Structure formats: structure tokens, C-alpha cells
Amino acid sequence: MFQLIISWDTLPKFLKQILPQSYTYLIKTFNELPPFQTAEGFEISQFELDAFVDVCDKEKANKWFKDFESRSKTTMPETKRYEIKEKRVLFREKRHCLHSDIVKKKQGNRETKHPQSTRVRNIGCTANIHLRLESWRIKLSHPLEINLKFTHNHVVNSAESLSFRHIDGTVREKYLELFKDGHSPASAMYVYEDELHLSATNDQELLELLADRAKNPDYDYIAKLFQKYHDTELGGCNGSSMFQCLVEVVNSFNNSGRGKAALQEFNADTGKSFILCIVTELMCCVHEKVRQAGELCYMDASSSFEHFNNLIILFYTSCAISALPLGLFITSDEFEVTLEKAINLLKSILPPLSPPSATRR
Numbered sequence: 473m474f475q476l477i478i479s480w481d482t483l484p485k486f487l488k489q490i491l492p493q494s495y496t497y498l499i500k501t502f503n504e505l506p507p508f509q510t511a512e513g514f515e516i517s518q519f520e521l522d523a524f525v526d527v528c529d530k531e532k533a534n535k536w537f538k539d540f541e542s543r544s545k546t547t548m549p550e551t552k553r554y555e556i557k558e559k560r561v562l563f564r565e566k567r568h569c570l571h572s573d574i575v576k577k578k579q580g581n582r583e584t585k586h587p588q589s590t591r592v593r594n595i596g597c598t599a600n601i602h603l604r605l606e607s608w609r610i611k612l613s614h615p616l617e618i619n620l621k622f623t624h625n626h627v628v629n630s631a632e633s634l635s636f637r638h639i640d641g642t643v644r645e646k647y648l649e650l651f652k653d654g655h656s657p658a659s660a661m662y663v664y665e666d667e668l669h670l671s672a673t674n675d676q677e678l679l680e681l682l683a684d685r686a687k688n689p690d691y692d693y694i695a696k697l698f699q700k701y702h703d704t705e706l707g708g709c710n711g712s713s714m715f716q717c718l719v720e721v722v723n724s725f726n727n728s729g730r731g732k733a734a735l736q737e738f739n740a741d742t743g744k745s746f747i748l749c750i751v752t753e754l755m756c757c758v759h760e761k762v763r764q765a766g767e768l769c770y771m772d773a774s775s776s777f778e779h780f781n782n783l784i785i786l787f788y789t790s791c792a793i794s795a796l797p798l799g800l801f802i803t804s805d806e807f808e809v810t811l812e813k814a815i816n817l818l819k820s821i822l823p824p825l826s827p828p829s830a831t832r833r
């Protein structure tokens with residue numbers, strides 16, 4: 473039997489585009505098949521490959537397969553579940569291309585989301601992969617067996633094929649990070665796509681990145697992810713989890729050394745109004761360094777958050793260079809008792825004044 477250990481670098485070019493890097497391969501058989509002609513006139517190379525990879529446990533086998541999907545730009549859901557008897561086999565999976573009949577059948581009567589769409593997922597592709605890790609092979613240099621039938625009947629990296637791919641887990645995490653930073657679905661998408669533009673080394677790579685749903689999710693997905701993030705992380709408007717989240721934000725702001733904040737939670741049952749007082753690092757500096765902070769203070773109550781109709785009151789002082797901010801608070805109403813409470817809360821977090829004006833506050 474012909475067997476040859478090959479490092480990734482020495483693989484033929486078309487296998488390099490499919491097999492993940494940083495592994496070595498022991499090729500058992502390689503059969504080149506006649507190429508497939510698509511209706512649009514594209515020629516798709518087809519082959520069968522039986523090989524072993526230097527992967528010796530279940531987790532690494534999963535990782536190899538994920539790397540394979542990412543490298544080959546294909547999506548291959550599991551189509552056959554094997555009963556695993558760990559004495560003999562540690563890992564075994566049969567998977568088919570997302571565009572195959574068998575995947576469609578496996579998913580049963582799942583409703584077609586856009587029946588009028590010209591995009592058809594099931595185009596009878598026959599490409600499949602079989603992965604098997606037998607216990608007795610663990611001691612060998614290349615334990616994981618792969619039988620790949622690379623017989624796609626479509627261009628794997630066409631915009632059409634790429635638009636069906638599943639979103640990459642790291643991309644999802646990246647979007648969640650952007651939402652945590654305060655981005656809306658639209659602004660998160662702009663920031664993320666900007667990064668894609670900067671990361672691409674050439675136009676071809678950029679086009680592939682933008683078309684690949686795994687790397688560049690559609691707006692529908694981003695909006696739904698945002699909605700889910702909003703519901704689980706922040707809870708509904710005025711819900712207790714929203715205030716819990718705000719308490720955490722206030723605490724981390726107070727611990728960050730970038731200023732001070734104080735909060736009174738809204739509670740309709742006990743009649744407590746919402747109050748949030750903020751003194752930023754710059755405002756602290758004004759209190760500590762500018763003499764006028766202890767002599768003159770005026771309030772600007774002309775701002776509000778339209779969505780919740782909360783009142784924002786800003787405090788300023790004036791000096792030779794113009795107005796300087798001293799602090800602000802946000803309240804859910806304008807009652808005298810609320811404003812008095814808010815002013816007292818704001819006073820509790822103000823830093824000490826500069827010595828000459830300390831006696832005048």
C-alpha cells in the first residue's frame with residue numbers, strides 16, 4: 473500500500489485550499505475524478521481522498537473538522553450518528569455537504585423561510601466526509617482517518633454557496649462584544665465590516681470575506697442577535713435585570729478611577745424615582761483645580777432622553793476660558809422631592825474643592 477507522510481507545505485495546491493494547515497497528513501489513496509461542469513460553465517475539480525491526520529483525541533478531531541470547514545469554505549452537517557463504544561472507536565462521524573439531498577431529508581419538514589426565493593439550498597450535492605478515530609491507532613503517528621469525497625456540484629466559494637454558511641462562533645462573540653460597547657446592530661455592522669476591509673490583503677480575499685456568511689453575517693442575523701442580547705443581558709424596559717445591569721456598570725465605573733456615579737433604582741411600587749448622578753474625570757478636575765467651581769454654578773435642564781422622556785440636568789461653572797462642566801444627573805420625573813434627592817446624591821459623590829474655595833460650597 474502506498475503511504476506517504478506529507479507536511480501541509482508540500483501538499484498539492486488544490487489540497488492546500490481544502491485541508492487545514494498545521495497538521496501533517498498520511499495519504500492512503502487519492503483518486504482524481506473527471507471534473508464537474510456547472511450550468512454556468514464552471515469546471516469543478518472532483519476527487520476522493522483517504523488519509524490519516526496527526527490527531528489523537530476527540531476534541532482535536534472536532535477542531536480539525538472545524539478547521540477543515542473554515543479552510544475549504546464548506547458546511548457539512550452531521551448526517552449519520554454512530555454508537556460509540558470507546559473500547560474500539562473514540563470518534564466517528566459521517567457528514568454531507570449542506571447542499572445535499574440527505575441533509576434536507578435529515579432536517580425533515582422544516583419550513584422553507586423564503587419559498588419565493590431563487591436561492592435553492594438543496595441542489596443534490598453528493599460531497600461527504602467520514603471521520604473515524606479508532607482506539608488502537610492512538611499509539612500511531614497519524615490516528616485520525618478521513619475519507620473525503622470532494623464531489624461538489626457547485627462552486628464552493630461562489631457568493632451563492634457562501635451565503636448559506638453557518639455563522640462562525642468567533643464572529644458571534646465579536647458582535648456581542650460590540651453590543652456590550654454600546655453599539656446598535658447597524659453601527660456594529662459598520663465597525664465589523666470596516667475591520668474586514670482592513671484585514672483583507674487583496675480584492676479577491678475581500679470579496680470572499682464579504683460574501684461569506686460565516687465571516688460576514690447578514691443584517692437579519694445581527695438584528696436578531698442584538699434582540700436576544702438585549703432581552704437576556706439587559707431585560708425589558710424598567711425590568712429588574714436592567715437595573716441589575718446598570719448597578720454593575722455604575723460599580724465598575726466607580727472602580728475604574730474615571731469618575732464617580734451614584735444610582736437610585738426606579739421602583740413604581742415604592743414610588744421611587746430613577747436617579748443617576750455622574751461626575752466624570754474631567755468634572756472632578758474642574759472641582760479640584762478651578763476656583764470658580766466653589767463660587768458659581770448654573771443648571772441646564774433643557775436636555776432629555778426622548779425614548780424614555782428622562783430629564784437630564786447639567787451643572788456648569790464659568791471661568792476665563794468659558795463654561796466648564798461640574799456634573800450631571802438624570803431623573804425619571806421633575807418633582808421637587810426627586811430633584812432635591814438628586815442634588816443631595818450628586819453632592820455625595822463630588823470631589824473636594826480646591827483649597828481657597830473649599831469654604832464657599
Ligand SMILES: [Zn+2]
Binds near residue numbers: 569570571572623
Ligand atoms: Zn456541495
